[in-house]
Amino acid sequence: MKIMLHACCGPCLLEPYDALAAEHEVRVLYANPNIHPADEYQRRRDTLLAYAAESSIPLDVLPYEPNEWSAAVAGVEDDPSQRCPRCFELRLGIAARHAKAEGFDAVATTLTVSPYQDPEAIREAGESACFDAGVAFLVTDFRDRYADATRRSRELGMYRQNYCGCRFSQKEAEAEREERRRRRREG
Numbered sequence: 372m373k374i375m376l377h378a379c380c381g382p383c384l385l386e387p388y389d390a391l392a393a394e395h396e397v398r399v400l401y402a403n404p405n406i407h408p409a410d411e412y413q414r415r416r417d418t419l420l421a422y423a424a425e426s427s428i429p430l431d432v433l434p435y436e437p438n439e440w441s442a443a444v445a446g447v448e449d450d451p452s453q454r455c456p457r458c459f460e461l462r463l464g465i466a467a468r469h470a471k472a473e474g475f476d477a478v479a480t481t482l483t484v485s486p487y488q489d490p491e492a493i494r495e496a497g498e499s500a501c502f503d504a505g506v507a508f509l510v511t512d513f514r515d516r517y518a519d520a521t522r523r524s525r526e527l528g529m530y531r532q533n534y535c536g537c538r539f540s541q542k543e544a545e546a547e548r549e550e551r552r553r554r555r556r557e558g
């Protein structure tokens with residue numbers, strides 16, 4: 372099968388790419404309008420580009436369109452249970468239309484390597500987006516490879532972000548870190 376693999380960042384690409392490329396023709400796509408701010412988007416993209424170039428991995432990069440993401444999550448920004456599914460569907464929809472235009476059979480995503488993402492929400496979003504575009508969605512679960520992805524990305528000296536991507540997750544992650552610091556101070 373020809374698979375367009377949506378990638379959120381370099382560290383998350385490592386294991387899913389190897390697993391899929393062992394059995395399929397795979398091209399990687401970086402399309403993540405959720406990432407904020409722009410220099411963070413560029414840093415994640417450039418980390419991915421460098422690894423793809425070193426490893427001779429085919430990679431497409433689409434233009435950064437953060438306004439598309441803002442429109443997709445309008446009204447549910449403060450509720451991750453609604454915001455994240457919309458974010459998945461937007462990104463996987465972009466990947467699905469790109470896959471169709473490029474003559475690919477299916478879309479997969481590196482998002483399922485993360486234990487912090489909801490695989491069922493990713494599956495629902497991917498199937499809906501791919502149905503609309505007329506390609507298949509390859510359901511994956513790479514979470515058992517997360518430890519290897521973490522180890523390899525550290526060994527490679529890759530940039531590893533400390534929040535999911537959007538401006539809300541940046542604030543939520545900082546609040547969680549502050550809460551952990553407060554608990555440590557209080558013993």
Ligand code: SF4
Nearest residue numbers: 455458535536537540
């Ligand atoms: S937390 Fe992550 S998945 Fe959820 S909306 Fe923000 S960037 Fe998207």
